[in-house]
Amino acid sequence: xxxxxxxxKKAGVSVATISRVLNHPESVSEEKxxxxxxxxxxxxxxxxxxxxxxxxxxxxxxxxxxxxLTNPLYPEIARGVEKVAHEKGYSVVLxxxxxxxxxxxxxxxxxxxxxxxxxxxxxxxxxNQEIKKLKENNIxxxxxxxxxxxxxxxxxxxxxxxxAYLATKHLLEIGYRSIAHIRSxxxxxxGKEKTKGYLDALKEYGVIVNPDLMMEGDDEVEGGYIATxxxxxxxxxxxxxxxxxxxxxxxxxxxxxxxxxxxxxxxGLVGFDDIGVASxxxxxxxxxxxxxxxxxxxxxxxxxxxxxDDHGVEADQPKIYLQPKxxxxxxxxxxxxxxxxxx
Amino acid sequence: xxxxxxxxKKAGVSVATISRVLNHPESVSEEKxxxxxxxxxxxxxxxxxxxxxxxxxxxxxxxxxxxxLTNPLYPEIARGVEKVAHEKGYSVVLxxxxxxxxxxxxxxxxxxxxxxxxxxxxxxxxxNQEIKKLKENNIxxxxxxxxxxxxxxxxxxxxxxxxAYLATKHLLEIGYRSIAHIRSxxxxxxGKEKTKGYLDALKEYGVIVNPDLMMEGDDEVEGGYIATxxxxxxxxxxxxxxxxxxxxxxxxxxxxxxxxxxxxxxxGLVGFDDIGVASxxxxxxxxxxxxxxxxxxxxxxxxxxxxxDDHGVEADQPKIYLQPKxxxxxxxxxxxxxxxxxx
DNA sequence: CTGAAAGCGCTAACAA
DNA sequence: TTGTTAGCGCTTTCAG
Numbered sequence: 080x081x082x083x084x085x086x087x088k089k090a091g092v093s094v095a096t097i098s099r100v101l102n103h104p105e106s107v108s109e110e111k112x113x114x115x116x117x118x119x120x121x122x123x124x125x126x127x128x129x130x131x132x133x134x135x136x137x138x139x140x141x142x143x144x145x146x147x148l149t150n151p152l153y154p155e156i157a158r159g160v161e162k163v164a165h166e167k168g169y170s171v172v173l174x175x176x177x178x179x180x181x182x183x184x185x186x187x188x189x190x191x192x193x194x195x196x197x198x199x200x201x202x203x204x205x206x207n208q209e210i211k212k213l214k215e216n217n218i219x220x221x222x223x224x225x226x227x228x229x230x231x232x233x234x235x236x237x238x239x240x241x242x243a244y245l246a247t248k249h250l251l252e253i254g255y256r257s258i259a260h261i262r263s264x265x266x267x268x269x270g271k272e273k274t275k276g277y278l279d280a281l282k283e284y285g286v287i288v289n290p291d292l293m294m295e296g297d298d299e300v301e302g303g304y305i306a307t308x309x310x311x312x313x314x315x316x317x318x319x320x321x322x323x324x325x326x327x328x329x330x331x332x333x334x335x336x337x338x339x340x341x342x343x344x345x346x347g348l349v350g351f352d353d354i355g356v357a358s359x360x361x362x363x364x365x366x367x368x369x370x371x372x373x374x375x376x377x378x379x380x381x382x383x384x385x386x387x388d389d390h391g392v393e394a395d396q397p398k399i400y401l402q403p404k405x406x407x408x409x410x411x412x413x414x415x416x417x418x419x420x421x422x
Numbered sequence: 423x424x425x426x427x428x429x430x431k432k433a434g435v436s437v438a439t440i441s442r443v444l445n446h447p448e449s450v451s452e453e454k455x456x457x458x459x460x461x462x463x464x465x466x467x468x469x470x471x472x473x474x475x476x477x478x479x480x481x482x483x484x485x486x487x488x489x490x491l492t493n494p495l496y497p498e499i500a501r502g503v504e505k506v507a508h509e510k511g512y513s514v515v516l517x518x519x520x521x522x523x524x525x526x527x528x529x530x531x532x533x534x535x536x537x538x539x540x541x542x543x544x545x546x547x548x549x550n551q552e553i554k555k556l557k558e559n560n561i562x563x564x565x566x567x568x569x570x571x572x573x574x575x576x577x578x579x580x581x582x583x584x585x586a587y588l589a590t591k592h593l594l595e596i597g598y599r600s601i602a603h604i605r606s607x608x609x610x611x612x613g614k615e616k617t618k619g620y621l622d623a624l625k626e627y628g629v630i631v632n633p634d635l636m637m638e639g640d641d642e643v644e645g646g647y648i649a650t651x652x653x654x655x656x657x658x659x660x661x662x663x664x665x666x667x668x669x670x671x672x673x674x675x676x677x678x679x680x681x682x683x684x685x686x687x688x689x690g691l692v693g694f695d696d697i698g699v700a701s702x703x704x705x706x707x708x709x710x711x712x713x714x715x716x717x718x719x720x721x722x723x724x725x726x727x728x729x730x731d732d733h734g735v736e737a738d739q740p741k742i743y744l745q746p747k748x749x750x751x752x753x754x755x756x757x758x759x760x761x762x763x764x765x
Numbered sequence: 766c767t768g769a770a771a772g773c774g775c776t777a778a779c780a781a
Numbered sequence: 782t783t784g785t786t787a788g789c790g791c792t793t794t795c796a797g
Contacts, residue, residue: 080560082789082791094768095768098792101792106766106767108767123559125535126790126791128535128536128537129537130773131791131792132791133472133790133792140515148497148498149698155492157516161491165517165529168532170529171515171516172515172516174508189511192468192469216466355492359675360702427775437776438776438777438784441777445777450782470773472773472774474776475775476774476775476776476789477788
């Protein structure tokens with residue numbers, strides 16, 4: 080692969096001139112520029128980003144860490160991020176942490192070596208301490224997911240607790256009382272918030288919490304299926320289920336059907352996320368939506384704004400709040416008793 | 423961010439020693455190594471991948487180009503690629519070409535500048551010429567998708583024509599004759615192969631092709647929906663539909679239902695891809711499966727094998743063929759008349 | 766408008 | 782086992 084020196088020699092100019100036609104073409108005489116460009120084409124010259132990065136100390140790439148690629152939520156975020164990154168001439172390194180904090184750490188390390196210009200951490204499981212350290216090391220990073228209130232850190236977030244509250248409350252309003260909850264594993268911070276919202280709503284309606292009605296799942300379809308099977312086998316009457324994500328809700332739906340029961344006639348069901356398929360399962364899934372593609376776009380834009388007006392470490396660290404909204408469809412049942420609360 | 427020189431000074435050794443503890447720790451005396459490692463920790467030293475890349479001429483990253491992130495097929499491939507890449511200490515740059523060949527080209531350019539160690543092109547729309555040129559420039563790249571028979575190029579592929587043939591044949595065997603086909607846009611090479619397979623089967627069964635039964639769609643749910651609406655509005659009797667991917671099949675299913683008809687009672691339906699949700703829509707979608715996650719794993723492994731025993735340009739260029747398999751579920755209908763042909 | 770040369774941070778060959 | 786040093790390919794000051 081030809082380098083700048085070879086191009087310079089062939090073009091009969093200095094390397095500085097080559098560099099200029101690349102980066103400041105206006106500062107090179109018309110004819111010289113044309114000539115150089117022709118030679119570059121001829122030699123199939125491709126500038127070396129290592130060398131450029133070394134001098135400029137910029138990689139023109141950002142890192143995107145997501146906890147899963149199985150849940151369509153995250154590819155959707157990735158799509159948003161990729162879109163604005165590409166517009167700005169950046170590329171994005173995709174890191175699937177699988178929700179494993181050590182894999183996340185190892186990725187962070189790798190990304191720091193590669194001198195990412197920015198990092199987008201989706202549902203990160205890092206401690207506040209660690210996030211803070213990133214900032215101290217002057218890494219531009221934005222969090223996407225839940226808010227960390229005590230952290231001055233660019234964030235695009237939803238109120239998961241509120242979302243879960245809305246979902247559960249909706250079930251309560253319809254008249255369900257024995258409402259099960261399929262939640263994420265204990266370690267999952269977002270999951271905890273959702274469980275809080277579930278409990279908030281029960282409390283508000285004076286429903287006594289039954290621990291037997293709460294079951295953990297792995298955030299995948301499979302986990303929802305298994306959890307529901309377990310719930311159903313307990314012999315406790317269950318009128319409705321709030322699953323902490325749509326994938327698990329779909330698994331739950333499957334389990335219920337295979338138990339020869341009907342959603343929503345026998346058991347009402349609400350999910351969380353509003354992934355695309357939620358509208359295509361049968362019955363269509365009532366769920367809480369986050370505008371996930373938009374969140375990806377916004378997170379990326381935050382990164383680039385930070386990069387643009389980088390007044391040292393202390394740029395603004397805006398937080399963007401996006402409202403969770405209940406999407407009432409069929410799976411929660413009893414439509415007739417329901418006035419549409421949210422548009 | 424501290425650099426190697428600063429670490430060396432503080433540790434009271436030469437930069438070479440630092441480099442050694444990083445890359446050949448066995449060649450450094452026990453005590454010196456421990457000491458250096460301590461200093462590195464203290465200073466929070468993170469090697470600069472630009473500098474390393476510049477000397478070694480390796481980026482330890484591979485590029486992954488996919489035509490879409492909306493279709494769950496591609497995140498699933500990405501998941502496979504990411505998995506093996508991470509195991510090998512590589513990172514992956516995610517490029518969403520949106521099926522637009524110019525975006526693909528622009529990405530290729532960017533990836534060449536960043537000196538990717540390998541490229542995985544999924545359903546690439548580049549010309550054979552262009553692919554060949556990549557190889558000449560000594561870029562390790564593997565194609566994933568359809569085979570290009572006249573190209574000596576690492577490939578992981580499925581026989582789309584065969585898959586489509588199997589799908590259509592199945593519908594014919596069940597007894598359908600008026601079989602519509604929702605195909606991809608003309609420009610899409612994979613789509614063309616599928617259409618061929620559809621026509622093959624019709625021909626074999628002596629069914630006269632009716633151009634009015636073929637309709638283009640954009641490969642998304644929406645496209646399938648629209649195409650089906652158009653088909654239904656033509657007033658031609660349609661007994662079954664073969665959609666060239668599952669997303670469009672799901673759109674078709676929706677359109678059929680909204681037309682107050684039933685799948686499969688009124689219209690049988692077969693898709694292509696076997697994306698996860700195919701098992702969760704109602705009725706469950708009969709479709710042709712590709713082992714897509716595995717394809718991602720294999721493509722990545724091919725890259726790394728090529729990298730490992732890189733005998734210059736002329737390494738082996740193996741092609742891996744994966745068989746498409748018909749998954750018979752509910753949407754094709756008339757199960758009773760059906761013996762399970764494929765396991 | 767153009768060229769010479771320093772320097773970005775690292776690795777590896779060579780010498781000791 | 783360790784240190785010295787020559788690059789790797791580029792950008793950018795500084796001179797002209």
